[in-house]
Amino acid sequence: MLPPILQNLRIPVVASPMFIVSGPELVIEQCKAGIVGSFPALNARERDGEPPLLAAWLTRIEEELDRHNQANPDRPAAPFAVNQIVHKSNTRLERDIEICHRHKVPIWITSLGARPEVNHAAHDxxxxxxxxxxxxxxxRKALEKGADGLIAVAAGAGGHAGKQNPFALIQEIREFFDGPLLLSGAIATGRAILAARAAGADLAYIGSPFIATAEANAVEGYKQMIVDSGADDIVNSSLFTGIHGNYLKPSIRNAGMDPDALESADPSSMDFGKGTAKAKAWSEIWGSGQGIGAVKSVQPAAALVDRLAEEYAAAKRELCAA
Known part of the structure; x- marks a missing residue:
C-alpha cells in the first residue's frame, strides 16, 4: 500500500530528477499540476563563499506551493522530492542532508548507493x-538499509539506465516486496503509465518528456532535439560518466564523435566532488530516454501533465470497455 504522501495525486506519476534540467521552476509547475516534482540537490550549485543555494531553492518551492494551496484548496499541489546522490565523491552529501532535514523534505530519492544514515534523516x-x-x-540491499520504496530503472530510461526489461524487473521485485514501487523506462504517454501499473508498479517515473518544457533548465537546442528525435536516436554508453546511460545520438555527432563507435569508461571516473558527473568536455552531450517519440512540441509542464492525464483516463476507459 502506498504511504499517504503518494496517494491522491492527479495521476500516479513522479517526475524524475534530471541533472541540470530540474530546478525550482520546473518542480513548482509539476507539483501544481498534480504530480510529484523533483530535483537533484547537486543542481543547486553556489559559488565559493555564498550561502547554500539548496536552502534558498527549498524555501522558494515551499513558499510558492503554500501560496498555491491557499488559493486553490480544492486542488492542492502534490508534494516535492529531492534527489541525493549517495556516491563517495559527493562531498556535499552531509551538508545537503542537514539542509533537507531542516526543511523537512517530504520525499527523498537516493541513487548511486544506499546508506542507512540518509534514510534515517528522511524518517527523522x-x-x-x-x-x-x-x-x-x-x-534487496536498498530495503535492508531502510529504504521505504524502490524506483525500478529499466531499459530505455534516460540518464543512468538499467538493462533489464521492465516486465522482468517488476515481476521479480514483487516476489519479495509489496511496498511502494515506481517504474522508469520510456514512459511518455498516459497509456504507458497505465501499463506500468498493470505490470505491478504503483507509479510511473517520468523524466525525458519534461526536458522539452518551458520551465526546464535546458538550452533550446536540447529541447528541440528531444522533439525531433525518437527511440532510434538514443545510444547507451558509459563513456561520459563511467556508468552506462542513454544519450541523444545527434548531440554526440555535434560533438565530433561517432555515436556508434564510442569507447567505454570505468565507473571510477565518476566524480561528484564539484557537483557534476560530467566533465566540461561533455557539457553538450545530452541525455534522454527512449520514449521521446511521443514528444511533439515544447510546451509548459502543466500542458504536458494535462496530456498525460487525458491519455491515462482514455486508456482506462478503453480497457474497461474491452
Missing part, C-alpha cells in the same frame, strides 16, 4: 525514502 523529519535500483540485488 517525517519523510519517506525511495531508492533507484537497476536489478534485484540492488533492490
Amino acid at each position: 523529519c517525517g519523510g519517506i525514502a525511495l531508492h533507484d535500483i537497476i536489478n534485484v540485488t540492488y533492490a
Whole structure:
C-alpha cells in the first residue's frame, strides 16, 4: 500500500530528477499540476563563499506551493522530492542532508548507493525514502538499509539506465516486496503509465518528456532535439560518466564523435566532488530516454501533465470497455 504522501495525486506519476534540467521552476509547475516534482540537490550549485543555494531553492518551492494551496484548496499541489546522490565523491552529501532535514523534505530519492544514515534523516523529519535500483540485488540491499520504496530503472530510461526489461524487473521485485514501487523506462504517454501499473508498479517515473518544457533548465537546442528525435536516436554508453546511460545520438555527432563507435569508461571516473558527473568536455552531450517519440512540441509542464492525464483516463476507459 502506498504511504499517504503518494496517494491522491492527479495521476500516479513522479517526475524524475534530471541533472541540470530540474530546478525550482520546473518542480513548482509539476507539483501544481498534480504530480510529484523533483530535483537533484547537486543542481543547486553556489559559488565559493555564498550561502547554500539548496536552502534558498527549498524555501522558494515551499513558499510558492503554500501560496498555491491557499488559493486553490480544492486542488492542492502534490508534494516535492529531492534527489541525493549517495556516491563517495559527493562531498556535499552531509551538508545537503542537514539542509533537507531542516526543511523537512517530504520525499527523498537516493541513487548511486544506499546508506542507512540518509534514510534515517528522511524518517527523522517525517519523510519517506525511495531508492533507484537497476536489478534485484540492488533492490534487496536498498530495503535492508531502510529504504521505504524502490524506483525500478529499466531499459530505455534516460540518464543512468538499467538493462533489464521492465516486465522482468517488476515481476521479480514483487516476489519479495509489496511496498511502494515506481517504474522508469520510456514512459511518455498516459497509456504507458497505465501499463506500468498493470505490470505491478504503483507509479510511473517520468523524466525525458519534461526536458522539452518551458520551465526546464535546458538550452533550446536540447529541447528541440528531444522533439525531433525518437527511440532510434538514443545510444547507451558509459563513456561520459563511467556508468552506462542513454544519450541523444545527434548531440554526440555535434560533438565530433561517432555515436556508434564510442569507447567505454570505468565507473571510477565518476566524480561528484564539484557537483557534476560530467566533465566540461561533455557539457553538450545530452541525455534522454527512449520514449521521446511521443514528444511533439515544447510546451509548459502543466500542458504536458494535462496530456498525460487525458491519455491515462482514455486508456482506462478503453480497457474497461474491452
